[in-house]
Amino acid sequence: MIILRIPNVRRSVTGAGGRAATPSRLHAAAGAGATAPASGAGEADAAIELIGISKRFGRVQANNNVSLRVERGSVHGIVGENGAGKSTLMSIVYGFYEADAGTIRIAGKPVRIASSRQAIDQGIGMVHQHFMLVDTLSVLENIMLGAEGGALLSKAARQMRASLAELAATYGLEVDPDARVGDLSVGLQQRVEILKALVRGAEILILDEPTSVLTPAEADRLFAMLRAMRAQGKTIILITHKLREIMAVTDRVSVMRRGEMQATFETAATNVEELAGVMVGRPVVLKVDKSPARPGPALLKVDDLWIRDERGVARLAGVSFDVCAGEIVGIAGVSGNGQTELLECLAGLRPPTQGKFFVNGIDVTGQDPAQLRRAGLAHVPENRQGMGLVLPFEENESAMLGYQDEKRFRAGPFLDLAAIRYDANSAMAAYNIQPPNCRLKTANFSGGNQQKIVLAREIERDPDVLLVGQPTRGVDIGAIEFIHKRLVGLRDQGKAILLVSVELDEILALCDRILVLCAGTITGERRPETTDNTDLGLLMAGISGSAA
Amino acid sequence: MSAPIVLPKWADLVVVPMLNVAIAFLISGLVVLLIGENPLAASRILFTGALGSAESIGFTLYYATDFMFTGLAVALAFRAGLFNIGAEGQAYVAGLGAVLAGLTCGALPRPLPILAGLLGAAAFGALWAVIPGYLQAKRGSHIVITTIMFNWLSYALMGYLLVNTLRKPGSMNPESALIAGASMMPPVHEILGALGIAGPVTPLNLSFVLALVCAFCLWLMIFRTRLGFEIRTVGVNPDAARYAGISPSRIIIIAMALSGALAGGVAINEVMGVEHRLLLEFTAGAGFVGIAVALMGRAHPGGVVVASLLFGVLYQGGAELAFDMPKISRDMIVVIQGLVVLFAAALDGLFRAPLARLLAYRS
Numbered sequence: 001m002i003i004l005r006i007p008n009v010r011r012s013v014t015g016a017g018g019r020a021a022t023p024s025r026l027h028a029a030a031g032a033g034a035t036a037p038a039s040g041a042g043e044a045d046a047a048i049e050l051i052g053i054s055k056r057f058g059r060v061q062a063n064n065n066v067s068l069r070v071e072r073g074s075v076h077g078i079v080g081e082n083g084a085g086k087s088t089l090m091s092i093v094y095g096f097y098e099a100d101a102g103t104i105r106i107a108g109k110p111v112r113i114a115s116s117r118q119a120i121d122q123g124i125g126m127v128h129q130h131f132m133l134v135d136t137l138s139v140l141e142n143i144m145l146g147a148e149g150g151a152l153l154s155k156a157a158r159q160m161r162a163s164l165a166e167l168a169a170t171y172g173l174e175v176d177p178d179a180r181v182g183d184l185s186v187g188l189q190q191r192v193e194i195l196k197a198l199v200r201g202a203e204i205l206i207l208d209e210p211t212s213v214l215t216p217a218e219a220d221r222l223f224a225m226l227r228a229m230r231a232q233g234k235t236i237i238l239i240t241h242k243l244r245e246i247m248a249v250t251d252r253v254s255v256m257r258r259g260e261m262q263a264t265f266e267t268a269a270t271n272v273e274e275l276a277g278v279m280v281g282r283p284v285v286l287k288v289d290k291s292p293a294r295p296g297p298a299l300l301k302v303d304d305l306w307i308r309d310e311r312g313v314a315r316l317a318g319v320s321f322d323v324c325a326g327e328i329v330g331i332a333g334v335s336g337n338g339q340t341e342l343l344e345c346l347a348g349l350r351p352p353t354q355g356k357f358f359v360n361g362i363d364v365t366g367q368d369p370a371q372l373r374r375a376g377l378a379h380v381p382e383n384r385q386g387m388g389l390v391l392p393f394e395e396n397e398s399a400m401l402g403y404q405d406e407k408r409f410r411a412g413p414f415l416d417l418a419a420i421r422y423d424a425n426s427a428m429a430a431y432n433i434q435p436p437n438c439r440l441k442t443a444n445f446s447g448g449n450q451q452k453i454v455l456a457r458e459i460e461r462d463p464d465v466l467l468v469g470q471p472t473r474g475v476d477i478g479a480i481e482f483i484h485k486r487l488v489g490l491r492d493q494g495k496a497i498l499l500v501s502v503e504l505d506e507i508l509a510l511c512d513r514i515l516v517l518c519a520g521t522i523t524g525e526r527r528p529e530t531t532d533n534t535d536l537g538l539l540m541a542g543i544s545g546s547a548a
Numbered sequence: 549m550s551a552p553i554v555l556p557k558w559a560d561l562v563v564v565p566m567l568n569v570a571i572a573f574l575i576s577g578l579v580v581l582l583i584g585e586n587p588l589a590a591s592r593i594l595f596t597g598a599l600g601s602a603e604s605i606g607f608t609l610y611y612a613t614d615f616m617f618t619g620l621a622v623a624l625a626f627r628a629g630l631f632n633i634g635a636e637g638q639a640y641v642a643g644l645g646a647v648l649a650g651l652t653c654g655a656l657p658r659p660l661p662i663l664a665g666l667l668g669a670a671a672f673g674a675l676w677a678v679i680p681g682y683l684q685a686k687r688g689s690h691i692v693i694t695t696i697m698f699n700w701l702s703y704a705l706m707g708y709l710l711v712n713t714l715r716k717p718g719s720m721n722p723e724s725a726l727i728a729g730a731s732m733m734p735p736v737h738e739i740l741g742a743l744g745i746a747g748p749v750t751p752l753n754l755s756f757v758l759a760l761v762c763a764f765c766l767w768l769m770i771f772r773t774r775l776g777f778e779i780r781t782v783g784v785n786p787d788a789a790r791y792a793g794i795s796p797s798r799i800i801i802i803a804m805a806l807s808g809a810l811a812g813g814v815a816i817n818e819v820m821g822v823e824h825r826l827l828l829e830f831t832a833g834a835g836f837v838g839i840a841v842a843l844m845g846r847a848h849p850g851g852v853v854v855a856s857l858l859f860g861v862l863y864q865g866g867a868e869l870a871f872d873m874p875k876i877s878r879d880m881i882v883v884i885q886g887l888v889v890l891f892a893a894a895l896d897g898l899f900r901a902p903l904a905r906l907l908a909y910r911s
Binding site for chain 2: 056058347348349368369370371373379381383386387388389390391392393397401402404405410413414415417
């Protein structure tokens with residue numbers, strides 16, 4: 001099983017292919033499928049070594065004298081909060097940026113990587129969080145992009161097809177080469193990204209937040225693939241903020257904070273609490289501390305809601321539920337099963353084709369977002385950058401978005417800038433939004449701080465009903481802790497909260513009741529005490545278990 | 549994927565545009581050299597021709613007035629995410645409003661006739677812009693296409709009216725009768741004369757002051773009012789606008805109406821200030837120059853004022869240049885304008901990266 005025999009892709013210099021083949025065979029001989037870390041074989045050679053990497057953007061020191069050593073044939077995790085510098089570091093490795101100082105060694109030799117083309121030539125592959133795929137092309141065409149090998153495609157296509165078959169056999173990376181990428185599930189699209197890197201001869205594979213779009217089952221399959229690749233001698237660098245995954249799949253883990261490398265651990269010798277503490281720089285409480293809910297009257301009532309899209313397909317098919325005062329109801333489900341439509345409908349952004357919903361007992365079906373706000377409903381949208389904020393605006397302007405009508409922001413015919421900024425500044429203080437400067441552009445805040453801007457804006461209006469979509473997507477641990485506390489606090493004030501999240505852990509930790517949405521219908525209702533990932537996973541897949 | 553280029557505000561607002569204009573002039577100089585004239589002499593003629601005397605300054609500001617109005621019009625629409633190519637047609641139709649007011653309201657006590665003219669120009673300009681705005685907001689017809697179409701419609705409509713309806717009885721020229729004296733915008737030299745300051749006779753009239761007032765009011769509106777906030781939100785992120793309870797279609801219609809009204813300022817300057825009657829195609833391309841002005845001014849009212857003054861200099865100085873240097877025609881001015889637009893708008897990013905590097909290196 002010679003792994004890579006792709007003539008039209010330029011192989012890296014210094015015969016890295018030969019080097020890679022040796023350990024991979026060793027491990028294959030030692031028993032394919034064994035998950036023992038490669039370093040156990042004794043040859044402690046580094047696949048890639050970063051020494052003293054520094055990178056500065058304007059006044060921001062994104063990386064400060066960062067050193068990292070990744071052993072060949074290991075899975076190495078890099079964790080850190082948003083803005084800790086992990087993405088910058090990997091962008092330097094992949095040639096998007098050049099470091100101001102420091103050296104990169106690959107297989108012991110110093111190299112200069114000035115472009116992603118050079119990175120690929122050095123055997124580095126990257127799978128981005130947001131896929132770089134052309135939806136309308138087939139899998140094969142996507143993989144060939146940039147490696148067409150001439151004006152006529154047929155020869156390269158034939159070779160590519162053969163190597164895809166080989167890769168599928170070696171790593172269990174099956175995917176139909178003729179399927180249109182747009183028709184594939186997110187998990188399969190990610191597989192195409194991985195194949196793209198492998199076909200180009202990647203020995204070192206960087207994955208940036210690979211599980212953020214996957215279901216738990218898909219994530220498990222991804223980890224199985226990663227283990228298979230490690231067994232074949234590939235080196236994998238995994239960037240993530242999910243510490244559970246780090247524990248599940250990595251051999252070693254490095255923690256970054258504020259642009260600096262804090263420490264590297266053997267995964268087996270550390271635990272989630274320790275890692276979180278190093279990431280944040282202080283001990284972190286990961287469990288949500290909350291008392292049992294004492295639900296009051298229903299503040300949000302949804303009655304047989306239907307939404308059909310332009311093609312007449314039902315995105316939401318007869319959904320009914322209540323959310324009571326003093327409880328958090330979670331909507332679990334694989335993304336794309338109607339959660340977005342449900343939230344948009346309840347927020348007044350998308351009219352239902354059928355059905356009604358009530359806030360405080362008043363029928364508010366068909367009202368626009370401004371009317372709904374006045375009716376006591378606030379909305380933290382799933383897509384905070386695309387909808388919840390205006391990134392080119394100053395923070396104080398984003399912090400009043402949706403409330404620009406309020407009297408206290410008005411001074412005669414003009415906006416009362418002093419009041420707006422005062423309001424923004426007090427929210428920044430109360431929610432510890434960093435950096436505390438409300439004149440900065442919204443785009444200059446990190447994901448976690450942007451989310452806090454939105455949450456502060458919506459929570460501080462003291463709404464009766466709060467719709468929250470993906471409150472901690474792309475948000476760092478310190479901020480997650482804070483956001484969860486705020487949501488529980490709001491619940492304890494007797495507000496009704498509807499939470500949509502693709503993070504099952506979050507749903508389980510935060511919600512008092514869980515509704516599972518699959519293909520636009522509620523396939524089950526659970527209480528967090530009496531369910532688990534597996535149970536919810538079945539409901540998410542549309543397999544109704546025993547009724548709760 | 550590349551790193552975002554972050555420049556300090558002063559560099560972004562002053563250095564980058566100046567650099568762009570300087571490069572445009574440098575290349576224009578090369579073109580002048582190529583046709584066999586001395587670029588230094590040419591630029592001296594251009595600048596003295598535009599700014600060398602009170603008279604030339606008057607002409608420069610008069611040209612700048614038109615460009616300021618149309619530049620503001622395009623800039624406002626731009627803030628709402630709309631590319632209003634139709635300022636030319638809106639200004640042209642606004643001429644109809646101005647002249648109708650001037651022909652009918654002259655007997656009213658002052659300053660009502662002038663106010664009626666301003667209102668007429670603004671209303672007709674707004675009307676001509678609101679139709680494409682409505683079509684964009686409610687029917688999804690692309691504003692660029694419809695405003696271009698409306699330019700042509702305005703040529704046809706105004707040509708028809710001037711030939712068949714508005715033409716003075718007995719006249720062979722496709723032009724309207726003179727408006728009433730009370731409807732004319734007072735020329736600056738008359739005002740200065742009344743104050744005892746002798747000045748040369750130029751077409752510069754109070755419209756210039758009106759344009760400056762409009763620029764200031766537009767700045768207030770965009771950055772200090774709720775409407776401006778809503779317009780900017782719709783322009784940058786329509787989804788966020790909908791989320792915030794702002795109706796993008798309502799904002800599009802309002803923004804286009806205001807944009808058309810601003811374009812109507814050209815009619816105030818030309819019809820009420822200078823010609824005192826409606827002429828065939830009196831706008832002379834000011835609507836299109838306004839696009840360049842707005843792009844160069846980065847859709848900021850202050851930037852538009854500066855850019856319109858620069859284009860005023862180019863027009864007035866260019867006329868002198870064409871007169872003094874026979875080898876350089878007025879087309880050369882169009883070339884320079886084109887280069888300014890190319891560097892200021894299309895190649896805006898050209899010098900940002902090197903400048904950012906330079907600043908990073910110095911600090």
